[in-house]
Amino acid sequence: MARGTVAPIARAIVQALRANTALKTALNGGIHEGVAPLGSEYPWLTYGLHYGPQERAWGSTVLTPGWDIFVFGRDQVEARNLDQLVMEALDDAALTVDGQSTLFCRRILDMSSADVDEEGLKVYQVGGVFETWTNQDL
Amino acid sequence: MGEVNIDFSQVKADLHESLDDRLADFAELIEDDARARAPVRKTTPGRRRGRLSAFSPEGRNQTYSFGRVTLSGEEITRAAQRLGVPLFLSMSSRRKAGKGPLLIRERRPGRRIKRENTLVRRKVFKQLRQYSDSKYKESIRRIAGGTGRVTKAGRDEEDVRPGRLRRSIYSERSGGSSMQIIYTIRAGAPYARYVEFPTSRTAAQPFLLPALKNARSRLKPWLKGRKR
Numbered sequence: 001m002a003r004g005t006v007a008p009i010a011r012a013i014v015q016a017l018r019a020n021t022a023l024k025t026a027l028n029g030g031i032h033e034g035v036a037p038l039g040s041e042y043p044w045l046t047y048g049l050h051y052g053p054q055e056r057a058w059g060s061t062v063l064t065p066g067w068d069i070f071v072f073g074r075d076q077v078e079a080r081n082l083d084q085l086v087m088e089a090l091d092d093a094a095l096t097v098d099g100q101s102t103l104f105c106r107r108i109l110d111m112s113s114a115d116v117d118e119e120g121l122k123v124y125q126v127g128g129v130f131e132t133w134t135n136q137d138l
Numbered sequence: 139m140g141e142v143n144i145d146f147s148q149v150k151a152d153l154h155e156s157l158d159d160r161l162a163d164f165a166e167l168i169e170d171d172a173r174a175r176a177p178v179r180k181t182t183p184g185r186r187r188g189r190l191s192a193f194s195p196e197g198r199n200q201t202y203s204f205g206r207v208t209l210s211g212e213e214i215t216r217a218a219q220r221l222g223v224p225l226f227l228s229m230s231s232r233r234k235a236g237k238g239p240l241l242i243r244e245r246r247p248g249r250r251i252k253r254e255n256t257l258v259r260r261k262v263f264k265q266l267r268q269y270s271d272s273k274y275k276e277s278i279r280r281i282a283g284g285t286g287r288v289t290k291a292g293r294d295e296e297d298v299r300p301g302r303l304r305r306s307i308y309s310e311r312s313g314g315s316s317m318q319i320i321y322t323i324r325a326g327a328p329y330a331r332y333v334e335f336p337t338s339r340t341a342a343q344p345f346l347l348p349a350l351k352n353a354r355s356r357l358k359p360w361l362k363g364r365k366r
Contacts, residue, residue, distance in 0.1 A: 034336065034341035034342075035336060035338070035339065035340060035341045036338070046336055048336060048341060048342055050335075050342060050344045050347055050348070051344060051347050051348035051351045051352070052348075053348075053351045053352050053354065053355070055355050064351065066347060066351065068335060068336055068342055068344075070335075070336060072338045111331075111335060113331075113337075115337060115338060117338060117339075123338050125337065125338060129347070
């Protein structure tokens with residue numbers, strides 16, 4: 001059986017995020033990979049692969065990728081509340097990954113910062129890195 | 139704010155000199171890996187930007203003031219070209235003095251139209267705030283006169299060279315105890331975190347965490363003395 005990549009894990013993460021109705025409804029700008037398109041409405045969420053090492057053991061491959069997941073909002077309280085919903089959706093979640101069994105999904109790093117956008121208004125970025133461990137039997 | 143630090147504090151071992159040496163080597167390995175991954179701008183800003191010149195409705199003989207220092211348009215243009223990022227009078231000061239907007243134009247090779255570079259203008263105003271302090275007046279004069287490098291401005295000039303992020307990566311022994319050795323890999327460039335992590339306008343180009351994670355499986359054999 002061919003070894004899998006991180007693609008099904010990304011799919012599973014997005015599915016888990018979308019499954020949280022409160023989060024999905026609150027994200028007016030939607031969920032985007034990498035960056036949101038110019039002109040997107042706040043708040044929005046971005047996700048992206050940060051690192052993706054593969055460790056090969058006898059009989060299986062363990063993928064341990066880290067994912068950047070950030071909420072961007074005009075209001076810091078709103079951004080933090082949404083980040084809490086992301087935590088609820090993903091921290092220790094049992095992700096359904098095609099062809100791989102999930103060992104865990106955990107937040108390993110928190111980050112937040114503020115920036116000024118093209119309109120000169122403040123933007124708050126809250127989120128962090130989630131690490132997922134998946135195992136695929138060979 | 140601008141630093142990304144990674145501790146691998148899980149590494150616990152007897153404080154033994156050879157082990158410490160091996161860990162130092164290992165930290166260097168991660169450092170090299172991170173350096174190789176750190177993105178580097180491909181062209182130098184000077185080459186890409188073309189020639190900058192100050193343009194104002196009052197004409198070439200117009201003078202500009204920074205705090206107590208007054209410079210001519212030509213002097214400022216020279217300073218701009220020398221520094222990479224030019225220094226000009228802020229828009230609000232001009233407005234107060236009843237003058238029109240100052241445009242910063244660039245002429246790129248191969249382009250017929252001179253247009254205002256708003257990005258550079260924004261940088262200019264930011265820099266002006268920094269340099270308007272009277273203690274920098276001599277610095278500004280010296281830059282404008284083209285004599286030698288000047289304290290902070292000189293450093294900025296050096297940092298215009300591509301590869302600043304890559305050069306700013308280093309590892310160091312950062313403490314520990316008799317049961318613990320801690321090495322830290324750092325990227326000292328103030329904008330490192332905006333490269334490592336995504337922002338609202340840019341996607342992430344990670345270099346530190348991937349280097350660390352890729353090294354994880356190599357740590358144990360390395361400590362046993364088997365380099366691979």
